[in-house]
Amino acid sequence: MAAEILAASSPRRPPFGQRFLLGRAERRNLAMGLLFISPWIVGFVAFLLYPFIYTIRIGFTQYSGFGDPLWIGLENYRQLFRDDLFWKSLYNTLFYTGLAIPVGVVVAMGLALAMNQPVPEVPIYRAILYLPSVIPAFALSFIFLTLLDPARGIFNQALMAVGLPNINWFGDPRYSKLALVILAQFGAGQAALIFLAGLKGIPPTLYEASMLDGAGTWRKFWNITLPMMTPVILYDLILGLSTGIQIFTQIFVIFGNDPPGAPANSTLAYVPYLYNNGFRYGQMGYAAAMAWVLFLITLVLAFFIFRSSNRWVHYDTD
Amino acid sequence: MGNSNETPYRLIDHASRRRTNRRRFLQGAAGLGAAAIAGARVIVPVAAQEGDAVVFWTTFTDPDLAILKGMVETYNGQTQSAKVELVQIPPAEVTDTSKLMTAVRGGTGPDVYHLDRFVVAQRAADGVLQDLSEFEGGATFLDNHIAFARSEATYDGKPFALPFDTDARALYYNRTLLMEAGIDIAALDPANGPATWDAVKQMANALNQKGPDGNYTRMGFIPWLNQGWHYTYGFSWGGEFFDQAACEVTPDNAQVVAAFQWVYDYCKELGPQQVSAFGSPSMQPGFPPQQHPFITGTLGMQITGDWMINQLRTYAPEMDYGITFIPVPTAGNESATWAGGWSMAMPQGAKQPEAAFQFMQWMSGEPGQRIYTKESAHLPTWEALLEDKTLFEERHRFFSEQLLPIAKNRPPLPVGAKYWDELTAAWQAVYLNEAEPQEALTAVKERVQSQLGRFCPVTIEG
Numbered sequence: 156m157a158a159e160i161l162a163a164s165s166p167r168r169p170p171f172g173q174r175f176l177l178g179r180a181e182r183r184n185l186a187m188g189l190l191f192i193s194p195w196i197v198g199f200v201a202f203l204l205y206p207f208i209y210t211i212r213i214g215f216t217q218y219s220g221f222g223d224p225l226w227i228g229l230e231n232y233r234q235l236f237r238d239d240l241f242w243k244s245l246y247n248t249l250f251y252t253g254l255a256i257p258v259g260v261v262v263a264m265g266l267a268l269a270m271n272q273p274v275p276e277v278p279i280y281r282a283i284l285y286l287p288s289v290i291p292a293f294a295l296s297f298i299f300l301t302l303l304d305p306a307r308g309i310f311n312q313a314l315m316a317v318g319l320p321n322i323n324w325f326g327d328p329r330y331s332k333l334a335l336v337i338l339a340q341f342g343a344g345q346a347a348l349i350f351l352a353g354l355k356g357i358p359p360t361l362y363e364a365s366m367l368d369g370a371g372t373w374r375k376f377w378n379i380t381l382p383m384m385t386p387v388i389l390y391d392l393i394l395g396l397s398t399g400i401q402i403f404t405q406i407f408v409i410f411g412n413d414p415p416g417a418p419a420n421s422t423l424a425y426v427p428y429l430y431n432n433g434f435r436y437g438q439m440g441y442a443a444a445m446a447w448v449l450f451l452i453t454l455v456l457a458f459f460i461f462r463s464s465n466r467w468v469h470y471d472t473d
Numbered sequence: 474m475g476n477s478n479e480t481p482y483r484l485i486d487h488a489s490r491r492r493t494n495r496r497r498f499l500q501g502a503a504g505l506g507a508a509a510i511a512g513a514r515v516i517v518p519v520a521a522q523e524g525d526a527v528v529f530w531t532t533f534t535d536p537d538l539a540i541l542k543g544m545v546e547t548y549n550g551q552t553q554s555a556k557v558e559l560v561q562i563p564p565a566e567v568t569d570t571s572k573l574m575t576a577v578r579g580g581t582g583p584d585v586y587h588l589d590r591f592v593v594a595q596r597a598a599d600g601v602l603q604d605l606s607e608f609e610g611g612a613t614f615l616d617n618h619i620a621f622a623r624s625e626a627t628y629d630g631k632p633f634a635l636p637f638d639t640d641a642r643a644l645y646y647n648r649t650l651l652m653e654a655g656i657d658i659a660a661l662d663p664a665n666g667p668a669t670w671d672a673v674k675q676m677a678n679a680l681n682q683k684g685p686d687g688n689y690t691r692m693g694f695i696p697w698l699n700q701g702w703h704y705t706y707g708f709s710w711g712g713e714f715f716d717q718a719a720c721e722v723t724p725d726n727a728q729v730v731a732a733f734q735w736v737y738d739y740c741k742e743l744g745p746q747q748v749s750a751f752g753s754p755s756m757q758p759g760f761p762p763q764q765h766p767f768i769t770g771t772l773g774m775q776i777t778g779d780w781m782i783n784q785l786r787t788y789a790p791e792m793d794y795g796i797t798f799i800p801v802p803t804a805g806n807e808s809a810t811w812a813g814g815w816s817m818a819m820p821q822g823a824k825q826p827e828a829a830f831q832f833m834q835w836m837s838g839e840p841g842q843r844i845y846t847k848e849s850a851h852l853p854t855w856e857a858l859l860e861d862k863t864l865f866e867e868r869h870r871f872f873s874e875q876l877l878p879i880a881k882n883r884p885p886l887p888v889g890a891k892y893w894d895e896l897t898a899a900w901q902a903v904y905l906n907e908a909e910p911q912e913a914l915t916a917v918k919e920r921v922q923s924q925l926g927r928f929c930p931v932t933i934e935g
Contacts, residue, residue, distance in 0.1 A: 217927075219598075219599035219600055219601075220574050220578060220599065220600075220601075221574075221577075221578075221599055221600030221601055221821065222600040234923075238920075239916070239920075240920065300757060304754055305688070305750040305754065306688075306750070306751075306754060315686060321686060321687075321688055321750065323746055323749055323750040323753065325753065325754075325757065326746070326749035326750060326752075326753035326754075326905075327746050327749065327750075327905070328902075328905060328907055409757075411756075411757070412569060413568070413894075413897070414893070414894030414895075414897045414898055415894070416898065417897075417898075417901060418749070418753075418901045418902075418905060419898055419899075419901040419902035419905055419907050419908070420898045420901075420902070423898075430571075431569075431894070433571075434569060434570065434571035434574060435568050435569050435570075435571075435890050435891070435894070436595075436888070436890060436891045436924070437595065437596075437598070437599035438924075
């Protein structure tokens with residue numbers, strides 16, 4: 156029955172071969188459509204597609220960016236797996252991403268819950284909580300340097316006031332990556348805003364029904380809020396993965412680039428190492444190979460997150 | 474341009490009255506496109522004018538930038554050839570030339586580039602720079618410069634840059650601070666020759682003070698601060714960093730390892746993290762120079778370069794300080810220091826090569842270096858100028874007369890930038906006691922050598 160209604164309501168599809176034959180008006184429409192998105196098409200082809208394909212080729216060569224690339228086959232990829240700094244940078248990046256994303260979800264959720272409180276001043280709170288997210292990463296990194304300075308920083312003074320040791324965040328390899336994780340939380344306002352939209356989308360009837368059943372705050376959060384928020388959390392994880400793995404600016408500003416990854420390679424992340432190979436050591440081919448390996452790693456990680464999402468993401472909002 | 478301003482309004486007007494047919498809309502859109510292109514073309518004549526000038530890029534910041542500006546003005550006032558336009562580009566790190574590389578590839582590179590001389594070989598090997606021997610007088614111009622500067626500016630037997638200045642490193646000490654702590658500073662008088670590292674350590678320990686929270690509030694000496702680099706200590710212990718015959722980098726050479734070991738032990742005794750907490754903030758980007766511990770009087774001694782004379786004049790004019798040789802491992806050893814400096818290079822694709830080369834010769838020649846030496850308190854590489862006593866005040870003369878003649882230099886290798894970065898990461902690991910010297914330096918050798926191999930044999934001139 157349902158199938159008949161569906162068939163009746165949708166226009167009859169032409170045979171496969173004829174589906175691509177366009178009438179005059181349609182062809183004109185297509186041409187017009189392409190014309191109007193042509194700035195995007197040109198940009199996409201010139202600045203994304205072409206470099207994308209170009210780096211595949213360059214990845215098989217020894218190339219400084221000048222002169223003729225020398226074809227060396229898979230040598231860059233072989234060298235990559237022998238390069239302990241490649242592994243170190245990969246470890247640092249995954250360590251950072253693996254910590255910054257989950258912590259980020261918790262912080263963003265906390266902020267979103269705070270922004271969702273039914274108090275009259277909530278717009279002011281929202282503005283305050285969101286403000287750090289609009290500061291550019293470059294400026295924020297400088298502010299952060301001052302806040303966490305071991306001698307004068309207010310954050311360290313606060314730690315010491317409650318009896319904790321004075322931590323040399325930027326000079327001690329044990330803490331330098333943690334400092335970056337903390338810094339990432341200053342941008343949590345962005346995610347919190349999306350989380351807030353998610354919270355607003357949860358039907359109030361669910362809470363009302365659970366209250367009738369005698370559920371407390373914690374139970375409501377655990378059994379209603381959290382499951383209903385899982386699509387938003389999945390979105391945040393995927394987004395966080397791609398930005399986390401490409402971390403660059405903060406490291407460049409805070410730890411300098413002379414050499415990259417100070418102190419003692421503890422903050423040598425993947426993309427800064429890639430950048431240095433390309434622009435400092437004259438090894439564009441090696442950098443291109445690194446870029447492709449990173450692309451594949453991100454793809455695999457994103458794939459696993461999506462695969463696992465079957466088990467924990469609830470799309471059922473009815 | 475007049476018509477094009479009306480176009481958007483006409484378009485919107487038509488659209489709002491729903492009278493726009495597709496053809497008219499397209500005409501309008503084409504008009505807009507043409508206006509945009511015409512708008513962009515307005516820039517072209519300006520660019521063409523700039524094309525007549527010799528464009529000179531520098532990463533220098535004030536006070537040295539102001540001196541460069543003055544020099545360019547002086548040159549422009551007297552040249553018959555094209556005028557020079559000085560452009561300051563963001564002060565990136567010395568070995569990072571991403572802006573230069575992308576601009577040259579895009580056809581918008583400068584005619585002259587201010588390049589840290591120790592990476593000339595690397596950039597020349599990469600193919601970014603032009604061989605200067607093809608210009609008139611280019612093959613012999615370097616003969617007037619001191620030997621090590623000449624060798625740094627040469628790659629594969631050809632000149633790729635013209636030396637601009639040099640510098641040298643020494644031990645600076647705050648006389649008042651040391652004397653107040655009851656330290657006999659006679660050992661630091663250069664007239665008595667270099668002190669030993671252990672003597673310096675003893676003096677430093679007398680100055681170290683900690684606050685109630687266990688953090689240092691005053692320190693005598695931090696080995697790795699400022700110009701206390703791997704090369705500084707490696708040279709001091711008589712180490713070599715490159716074996717030309719074997720075409721091998723030698724950071725694991727016994728003397729270099731011994732030097733790193735001394736620093737490892739020094740920091741271990743004082744607590745590597747506490748030393749770092751005291752010293753590292755001043756090494757971070759954006760740290761105000763007037764708050765440097767040596768300037769605020771909470772650090773007794775430091776290794777730094779001749780340019781510090783100028784900085785102290787600005788930020789601590791009252792300070793009573795002395796300058797002496799870099800210490801030695803054993804009494805009676807000869808002190809060693811090292812020199813670096815900048816150069817003028819011509820990237821590929823320079824639009825005014827002949828005029829650019831004239832300007833480069835002036836800057837790195839006698840007239841340019843005379844001005845720069847006098848005003849900046851750096852040292853000249855133009856050999857004849859070193860004899861001119863009027864160019865150096867007394868403290869500066871210590872550098873030109875006593876230190877420069879004994880100064881060593883970093884091996885100018887086609888992997889110079891990589892070598893520097895690797896040594897620095899190992900250096901940090903060692904002074905933070907995160908790695909043993911031998912192990913860290915062996916790793917440096919493996920990584921750098923794997924990249925040097927394809928350039929062998931490497932011949933270093935001079």
